[in-house]
Amino acid sequence: MQTNNVAQVNVLTLETMNQNVRQVEYAVRGPMVLRAVQIEEELKKGVKKPFTEVIKANVGDAHAMGQKPITFIRQVLALCAYPALLEDDKFPEDAKLRARRILDGCGGQSIGAYSASQGIECIRKDVASYIEKRDGGIPSNHENIYLSTGASDAIVTMLKLLICGEGRTRTGVMISIPQYPLYSAALTELQGVQINYYLDEDKCWGLDVGELRRSLTAAREHCNPRALCIINPGNPTGQVQSRQCIEDVIRFAKEEGLLLMADEVYQDNVYAEGCVFHSFKKVLFEMGPEFSSVVELVSFHSTSKCYMGECGFRGGYMEVVNLDPEVKAQLTKLVSVRLCSPVSGQALMDVVVNPPQPGEPSYATFTKERAAVLADLAEKAKLTEESFNNVPGFHCNPVQGAMYTFPRITIPQKAIDQAAGQAPDQMYCMKLLETTGICLVPGSGFGQREGTFHFRMTILPPKEKLKYVLEKIAEFNAQFLQDYS
């Protein structure tokens, strides 16, 4: 179509774009998922495959896997969206009460108005009350709560504030390996230095302070470590940290002058007997003022996980503790550039932190629905662990919490040799996808000790489908081991 004879070159090409962005990787939605979507298209067009549907077990997307929304949550959201329904007898009074309270907090009583950049004040107050109750009365101030566009947004915002310096003074951020790849992606984009500390697979993905120290000492040779990120319950690893472990981490952070970032989005997802969720905030304050008055802690929560699984609404919050007031002002300024997080997501967060109480009309239904989701997940966590530990070559730690299993798999040397540039576990997962329609994420997308291989699979599929998935993976694995023996 070129009509003049000057060769026109694109302004923006792979070579001339921001190379930091080019280097970003995000395996959860990476090449596996692109191929999964292609296969779905092929199936629609009638292409013959050894399976009839693609099962996306790559992502913690509860509703996509058939989990039903919690009735009360959606009633409040519908009331907020269309307040004419406040006159409708079919909606329970407690849902109306919450909707009215949220609308009173909105400009012009509409969730279509921008909120304050930090989030609607009455919702931040509800979040603070929720945290206080969760943490056995330890105070929480709504001035320290920032509502966000999912937890991802808040995590990236904190990293933006932190990362600076050049060369050896460049900010380093400690993240677990395996990690959730939002962290590595954000660090790549912001050019922070990723400092890996390894979770101990042989101790149920436990976190050991000796390993933190090793990792920190090595990192100090080449960068300026300033923050330590913890995911508890773990993603992709599913471990739930003990109170003792959290204490050790806090003591370490204080000694070493590190800001703590606690990703606690799976706080309601604890299944294993004897495991309890302990918030970093609670443990920090129980350790006394020597710690609670100095250690900088930011903790993150989301509407996307737990029993509600409302990923699409992009709701979340962070609580900042001991943040320098001047830095807090800078944080508020920074979030104001994007005006505010989605108000419908804020409203959803409000229902999560302020659910129906005993005596209210929706209490019984709400409690039943919530318990059913969590019981189902607990059962599937157990089922998955047991099933995978019966697969030759697999080793699977208990899924104590969160929504994923991260089994270690055996890849024969012959397969490794033939992987041809691909990570061997990526080759494994790609073959699984082509053979069975099951989409997983290779362990290499999360990081793993060299020479070991894993995949992440969500436990969210409905039980019958999950059983099918577990069987198919076992079958595929047997064939794979045979093909490459």
Add this chain to the structure above:
Amino acid sequence: MQTNNVAQVNVLTLETMNQNVRQVEYAVRGPMVLRAVQIEEELKKGVKKPFTEVIKANVGDAHAMGQKPITFIRQVLALCAYPALLEDDKFPEDAKLRARRILDGCGGQSIGAYSASQGIECIRKDVASYIEKRDGGIPSNHENIYLSTGASDAIVTMLKLLICGEGRTRTGVMISIPQYPLYSAALTELQGVQINYYLDEDKCWGLDVGELRRSLTAAREHCNPRALCIINPGNPTGQVQSRQCIEDVIRFAKEEGLLLMADEVYQDNVYAEGCVFHSFKKVLFEMGPEFSSVVELVSFHSTSKCYMGECGFRGGYMEVVNLDPEVKAQLTKLVSVRLCSPVSGQALMDVVVNPPQPGEPSYATFTKERAAVLADLAEKAKLTEESFNNVPGFHCNPVQGAMYTFPRITIPQKAIDQAAGQAPDQMYCMKLLETTGICLVPGSGFGQREGTFHFRMTILPPKEKLKYVLEKIAEFNAQFLQDYS
């Protein structure tokens, strides 16, 4: 509370934080607004003031100013949030049809599922159809549509892809002065070089290619200019660009090898007789393949403005034209790290691009509501211009479009001398706020020719309140001129 004797210093302080973030300024929610919120608190506590309420005319927040949501939009959103309502006879069939179509596009038929990172496919197809219709049949491909968290998110994402290099090769981005400060804030954060081109206040804030060329030539001395941003209709300036002007800009971009970023979020907000909105996409394609096959164009739209004013939902989209396919893949990857934009905002965007059609049950009401909002805005645009041009010392261009007026004001030398470090127009606006409760944004927050002073005021307040605001500003201005004469 410190119990040990080691002086504990915060990890994150003003000095040790990311200094690029520290330098970010965003006047629309800056010090004026912080003070406005304080004053509101003081009023609540019973502090006596010469006024009874704070009027936030600083931001284009339609619902906060009392504009009612469009019924049809909210019906569809309520149906999507709580699909049990699909059985309710009180909801019209066309709203149900749209809700069902959106839900069919969602994983598990729930807007609580993550969408594809680029946005729900059927919504992107509706956006593409809308663009085709708007542009008289010029084709639009849904593969080039990215749904976003408001337009701000998409604009920042594009800037992230673009900005790289060091020193004289650092990416420069041309923005109008006055500008919407999202641009300057994002450029500061991303360390892109801001290249100012001035709109001509004496020609109704017109854009002149000679000025573009002057600005570009000067910038090439110290950076690598790669993109040109245009806001049409203008924010804060309210001008609507002529077709000829857009053609000239496109020709300039092609000659100079610049990627075009067209911020067209006010595309339905055109009031002045003889003014018509021309999209950059349409003009580009009407200029023939010599242009339409080579010039890289990204255009942005939002659910926050126009007749719907649904800011809180954070819906938006961008269309990319002639973007290198490899860069498009990188763009898709980058947005996938944040998983997806809010699905309720995507749903809202769907209703905007696919409103009720003649023959459908909601057509009459929808059309009436939309027309009423736009007619009301047109009337207020005229009222504001006329009123301000009667204020001694003010000069106010016609508000041809968008939602703001940006009058030039006179600040006596004595006031300038006493501003003491503050920008003189900031001092003016602060005094206005303290005296009248009216919150505006000083022109210095948007940029203006040296020695001139302005403020931005939205025309959104209800007519009676707007009249009150206009009167109060005139009174205040008279007193101000007298005080500093």
